[in-house]
């Protein structure tokens with residue numbers, strides 16, 4: 150294929166080479182032959198472990214360093230010129246100061262190593278909605294992961310053409326020193342620098358760093374939105390597909406909802422669900438005034454524990470080939486296991502640290518944040534619109550989190566502005582809390598707290614401003630699959646049964662069902678949620694839908710405290726909505 154690599158790219162790569170001093174530079178072309186060669190190299194060094202070719206063809210295993218198992222929010226920075234532009238929810242440092250600090254860390258850090266140049270696209274190459282990136286890295290794990298999670302290949306150079314319009318990403322594992330670990334974004338320069346980590350969202354720079362933090366800034370400037378959302382298509386028995394986006398905080402159920410399988414009785418009637426995306430959505434107003442969503446990714450970086458044949462068979466199936474497993478249990482036959490895969494923990498296996506592991510020890514074998522990296526095409530329910538450059542039209546947006554008592558199973562906001570308020574007050578309770586106790590609430594607006602690349606109050610204003618561009622907006626609802634009884638047991642079965650709620654949401658979007666007006670917004674009449682075969686009785690449903698005014702008075706106080714952080718920048722509309730909510734609760 151004829152392509153040329155423009156001087157903006159080559160000059161920058163040369164500058165980085167001179168600073169980081171790798172022994173050699175390898176340009177990744179996206180070919181299977183090159184990736185195969187790199188995997189083989191990584192098998193020799195132990196960076197990757199080959200898995201059972203018969204049972205898990207094309208799959209590999211990876212262990213991260215013990216101190217490097219998740220995103221590090223405390224070491225994640227937004228470095229724009231003015232601190233005020235990063236806002237109170239982001240770490241900030243002046244760009245020049247941060248660059249000087251990073252230059253010292255990067256200086257010579259790739260000596261004895263290879264620097265890989267990865268050209269990749271977020272979105273469909275050639276589509277007007279696609280954005281391009283180049284990541285430099287010294288990790289083969291990153292190269293093979295990016296080849297799953299994004300669209301990697303030399304056609305990206307054609308997409309970039311002669312322009313300087315691409316996102317630069319510089320990554321080095323360096324010494325994996327947690328004290329010198331930095332994940333840094335320069336939104337004014339479209340530049341991401343990451344050092345001293347080798348894990349997931351810290352180093353797969355197309356994902357959270359580019360497709361959310363940098364893209365949220367691009368979206369504000371260009372009139373669109375980059376969101377931490379799944380995209381799900383729901384096909385009714387008439388064959389009509391309606392699409393919903395959902396924003397839940399990390400580890401709160403996006404991948405599960407994105408791949409849901411309808412309850413059996415529903416399947417028999419002809420209901421089907423299609424996955425367009427499980428983590429990130431780029432949303433743009435279309436010429437028809439609707440909001441259209443694309444998933445800029447090309448794979449799934451999913452939480453392994455809890456992914457089983459009962460809870461999420463589609464995700465499990467997606468991991469059967471060409472998948473990377475990180476920090477799970479390694480079985481002696483070269484296959485893998487994690488808590489929640491099934492009820493048969495293996496003996497003679499190695500835990501995520503590589504130690505012999507006894508399931509009876511009470512210690513989990515897989516790290517709680519262990520992950521699979523699987524190609525989207527592997528997913529049995531992948532949408533036929535997955536590769537559609539226009540994306541899919543969105544009829545509803547659902548926000549949600551883990552709330553043991555406060556939020557009802559579902560409620561609908563009154564209008565777009567009120568919906569923005571509902572997203573802004575999102576919160577989720579700590580999951581490790583003792584049984585039955587109500588955990589501390591972490592406010593996580595739109596599930597974007599760790600991912601918004603600019604001032605959160607400006608981000609809310611951008612959401613409010615989008616209303617003018619979307620003449621036919623999706624409805625906005627809040628859902629909560631995590632209500633518990635006084636013993637701490639979930640009241641709602643969740644997973645596939647969540648379709649019962651999503652279907653009500655979609656009927657609301659199309660004006661097909663009445664609702665009752667409550668202090669929060671609109672809630673379903675119990676009769677309108679189909680419970681057949683769910684094991685939930687109507688009394689439990691009433692409890693799930695109930696709203697405790699005392700808890701909401703506390704909630705309002707908590708939101709006021711949170712909003713106070715944003716001072717004058719808080720949009721007046723949100724302040725008014727909070728006052729109105731307080732009055733309605735009484």
Ligand code: GTP
Nearest residue numbers: 398399400401402403404405452454455630643644
């Ligand atoms: P990130 O990849 O970190 O963004 O997470 P995610 O939002 O995609 O969460 P995921 O779907 O991986 O689910 C995380 C955990 O929530 C898993 O342990 C699931 O089993 C659990 N979970 C998901 N959906 C439900 C549900 O409907 N009910 C209950 N009780 N648990 C759920």
Ligand code: SPV
Nearest residue numbers: 220349350351356357399
């Ligand atoms: C999340 O934490 O929301 C993830 C995992 O999806 S990571 O890519 O590490 O951010």
Ligand code: MN
Nearest residue numbers: 377399400428
């Ligand atoms: Mn996520």
